[in-house]
Amino acid sequence: MKRALILLTILLPLAAAIWYFSRPQPIAVTLIQVERGPVEVIAANSRAGSIRACQRSRLAVPLGGRVEQLLVDEGDRVKTGQLLLQLHDDEQQALVAQSRADLEAAQLEQQRSCLNADLTQRELKRSQSLAARKLVSAEQLDRLSTEARTSALDCERAQVAIAQSQAQLALYTAQLEKRQLRAPFAGIIAEINGEPGEYTTPSPPGVATPPAVDLIDDSCLYVRAPIDEVEAAHLAPGQSARITLDAFRGESFSGTLTRIAPFVSELEKQARTVDVDVYFTPVPATTRLLVGYSADVEVIIEQHADQLRIPTETLLEGSYVLRFNPDSSTLEKVAVTTGAANWTWTSITSGLEAGDQILSRLDIEGAVDGAEVEGKVEGSLEGKVNAE
Numbered sequence: 001m002k003r004a005l006i007l008l009t010i011l012l013p014l015a016a017a018i019w020y021f022s023r024p025q026p027i028a029v030t031l032i033q034v035e036r037g038p039v040e041v042i043a044a045n046s047r048a049g050s051i052r053a054c055q056r057s058r059l060a061v062p063l064g065g066r067v068e069q070l071l072v073d074e075g076d077r078v079k080t081g082q083l084l085l086q087l088h089d090d091e092q093q094a095l096v097a098q099s100r101a102d103l104e105a106a107q108l109e110q111q112r113s114c115l116n117a118d119l120t121q122r123e124l125k126r127s128q129s130l131a132a133r134k135l136v137s138a139e140q141l142d143r144l145s146t147e148a149r150t151s152a153l154d155c156e157r158a159q160v161a162i163a164q165s166q167a168q169l170a171l172y173t174a175q176l177e178k179r180q181l182r183a184p185f186a187g188i189i190a191e192i193n194g195e196p197g198e199y200t201t202p203s204p205p206g207v208a209t210p211p212a213v214d215l216i217d218d219s220c221l222y223v224r225a226p227i228d229e230v231e232a233a234h235l236a237p238g239q240s241a242r243i244t245l246d247a248f249r250g251e252s253f254s255g256t257l258t259r260i261a262p263f264v265s266e267l268e269k270q271a272r273t274v275d276v277d278v279y280f281t282p283v284p285a286t287t288r289l290l291v292g293y294s295a296d297v298e299v300i301i302e303q304h305a306d307q308l309r310i311p312t313e314t315l316l317e318g319s320y321v322l323r324f325n326p327d328s329s330t331l332e333k334v335a336v337t338t339g340a341a342n343w344t345w346t347s348i349t350s351g352l353e354a355g356d357q358i359l360s361r362l363d364i365e366g367a368v369d370g371a372e373v374e375g376k377v378e379g380s381l382e383g384k385v386n387a388e
Contacts, residue, residue, distance in 0.1 A: 026374040027366045029331075031324050031357040032311070033377060039309050039340045039347040041302035043235060046273055049225025051245075051293045053218055054279075055185050058211030061087060063178045064201040067194050072213070074192055078183045084213050087179040087200070095172040103165035110158035117151035124148040187217040190291070216291055221280050223255065223295040226273035229264050234301050236260075241278045241299045248287060256281045257299050304340045307347035314358055315346060322359040322367065323352070324375050331359060333369035 065087035072084050124144045191214040194200055200212060223243055227235065241255040259277035266272055278297045283289065314321055319338055322331040336351030352358070359367055360378060367373065 026329065026372045027364065029364055029367050029373045029375050030360045031375040031377045032314070032360040034308065034310055034348070034352050034354055034356045034358060036306050036308055036354055037345070039304045039307040039345045040300050040342055041234075041304075041340050042298045042300055042342045043227050043231035044298050044343070045225035045276075045296055046228045046271060047226050048246075048294045049223045049297060051221055051289055051291055051295055052224055053187075053216045053291050054220035054222060055187065055217035056291070057184055057215050059084070059181055059184075059213045059215055060202065060211050061085065061179065061181050061200055062202055063087065064199065065089075065179060067196050067198050067200060070192065070194065070196050072189050072192070074189050076189045078187065078189065078215070080183055080186050082183045083180055084183055084189075084215075085181040085194070089176055089179040092172065092176045092179060096169065096176055099165065099169040099172050103162065103169055106158065106161040106165040110155070110162055113151065113158040114155035117148070117155040120144070120148040120151040181212060183215060185215070185217050186219070187215050190214040190216045218289070218291065219283065221283050221289055221291070222258070223278045223280075223297055224275055225278070225295065225297050226265065227276050227299070229272045229274055232260065232274035232276070235274075235276065235299055239299050239301065241297050243278060243280065244296045244298075245289075246294050247290075251287070253284055253287075254281055255279055255297065298342075302340060304347060307340065307345075308349075308352065308354060309345045309347050310352070310358060311360070312341060312343060312346045314360060314362065316362065321352065322362075322369065324357040324359070324373065326357075329372055329374070331367060331369060331371050331373055 067085065068088045069086040070084075071086070072078060072082075078084065124147075127140065127144045192212070193210040194212050235257060237258055237260065239257045241257050243253040243255045244251070245253075255278040257276060258279050261275040264272050264274055276297070276299070278299070280289075310321065315336075315338070316322070316333070319336050320333050321336055323334045324330075325332050334351055337349045339347035339349045341347065357375065357377060361367075
């Protein structure tokens with residue numbers, strides 16, 4: 001009996017030590033504290049959108065010819081009406097000069113003939129006064145009347161000749177202007193195809209050729225992006241939006257939804273979308289945005305202030321969260337009722353209270369309902385989400 005007691009005295013502490021050192025260790029997890037804050041209902045693009053310019057023209061000269069002058073370089077800023085490119089136009093310049101001279105000659109002829117018509121009209125009136133006193137023969141009066149009518153017709157013909165000369169000058173001037181390429185609006189030169197001395201030809205019908213000058217108005221920019229057809233049903237022009245760019249990570253720009261396409265795109269049969277246009281309001285002055293940048297938009301459909309909220313990524317399927325029980329240092333599965341939500345935040349209407357601590361990551365092995373954990377509380381939810 002004494003030997004059994006001694007053996008028991010040795011084995012019990014040994015078994016306790018073995019259990020202690022082999023027991024499951026608490027799982028190290030990160031917890032976040034449930035807080036209050038704003039929650040938005042948003043619609044986001046399903047594929048990347050891109051920045052576009054409100055005005056962009058791929059300009060080309062309508063006539064063929066040799067490039068005489070190229071007056072701009074890529075990257076230059078130009079004003080409305082500024083001359084960009086000019087074809088060889090010596091012959092056309094000569095025709096314009098000739099038509100101007102013809103117009104001047106016609107104007108001089110009009111002055112001469114009209115002065116002569118005025119003179120013959122005065123002579124006719126004097127002769128008519130003398131004829132009343134029988135001092136001028138009827139034959140002479142008839143001759144003067146004919147001369148007055150003929151002179152008046154010459155004056156009218158000279159006026160018609162001026163109109164013809166003006167039309168000829170307008171025609172040659174228009175043909176000359178077709179050999180000049182001018183900016184239809186102010187903007188920046190994006191691309192130039194051609195050099196002085198090269199020949200340019202207009203594009204035949206149905207055959208696309210590179211434009212001589214690609215002009216972009218970058219003072220007005222917008223994003224065109226596809227929105228899922230289900231979310232598009234909740235959109236309306238004038239809604240506020242946020243724009244983010246891969247080129248400027250961490251920044252967001254304000255925008256306004258201005259256009260919703262009147263049809264659904266079937267580019268992807270299983271993911272039909274509606275294109276929307278979101279304009280920058282305003283275009284940022286300190287950030288250089290380039291046409292063609294990939295961009296994402298979030299159109300704000302609803303805004304809810306002071307909501308009890310959690311990060312959407314902390315929700316389990318079926319609207320559950322893993323809440324930390326400080327009394328038992330374990331996780332417990334809690335059903336919650338959700339309200340307004342987006343990819344970042346989900347509002348909670350019941351099941352949690354402000355100050356509760358929940359599991360922040362669902363990919364930790366062993367962190368399940370009933371698991372003993374050793375939790376470390378992160379900073380505020382706002383800081384956590386912004387950091388991500």
